[in-house]
Amino acid sequence: TFISDEHVERAAEKQGYHDVLVVSKHFFFVYWRGCGKDDDAAFNATGINATGNRVDLIICAGWPFKGVTVRTS
Numbered sequence: 001t002f003i004s005d006e007h008v009e010r011a012a013e014k015q016g017y018h019d020v021l022v023v024s025k026h027f028f029f030v031y032w033r034g035c036g037k038d039d040d041a042a043f044n045a046t047g048i049n050a051t052g053n054r055v056d057l058i059i060c061a062g063w064p065f066k067g068v069t070v071r072t073s
Contacts, residue, residue, distance in 0.1 A: 019047060020047040043061070
């Protein structure tokens with residue numbers, strides 16, 4: 001796919017998370033992984049939130065015009 005790990009990591013950082021690390025990525029059945037019907041990829045990641053806690057993230061992305069959505073799991 002055209003969606004890189006760096007792209008979704010930067011998107012999560014813009015939402016206030018830091019030290020974001022992609023753990024896995026999925027291109028099939030992304031709706032079942034917490035993303036919407038317009039998403040093309042689901043990324044499982046971890047990041048540190050504003051209170052300093054490491055949290056699990058679901059980062060959903062679409063190509064080419066849909067943005068990135070960051071969700072906590």
